[in-house]
Amino acid sequence: MININTLIGITVPLLGTTLGSAMVFFLKDQLNELLRKALLGFAAGVMMAASVWSLLVPAMNMSEEAGMGKLSFIPAVVGLAAGIG
Numbered sequence: 001m002i003n004i005n006t007l008i009g010i011t012v013p014l015l016g017t018t019l020g021s022a023m024v025f026f027l028k029d030q031l032n033e034l035l036r037k038a039l040l041g042f043a044a045g046v047m048m049a050a051s052v053w054s055l056l057v058p059a060m061n062m063s064e065e066a067g068m069g070k071l072s073f074i075p076a077v078v079g080l081a082a083g084i085g
Contacts, residue, residue, distance in 0.1 A: 056080065 024031075024039070031039075056076045063072035
């Protein structure tokens with residue numbers, strides 16, 4: 001049985017992403033070019049921050065705990081490169 005908090009935690013980001021992308025899709029011809037570039041830059045910054053703080057830093061911490069020491073960045077870099085590829 002799914003917990004109500006889990007359901008809300010999944011639904012809120014889903015709705016936010018869906019509504020945000022729908023606004024861009026439907027209003028793309030009506031947006032000022034400068035505003036469109038600013039919004040794209042903001043979205044890129046949010047995704048970079050999410051990648052660093054939610055994925056890369058925890059991966060490096062886990063590697064350090066596993067005994068990799070100063071080389072704990074290697075799994076995160078390999079994963080990032082694979083994702084880019």
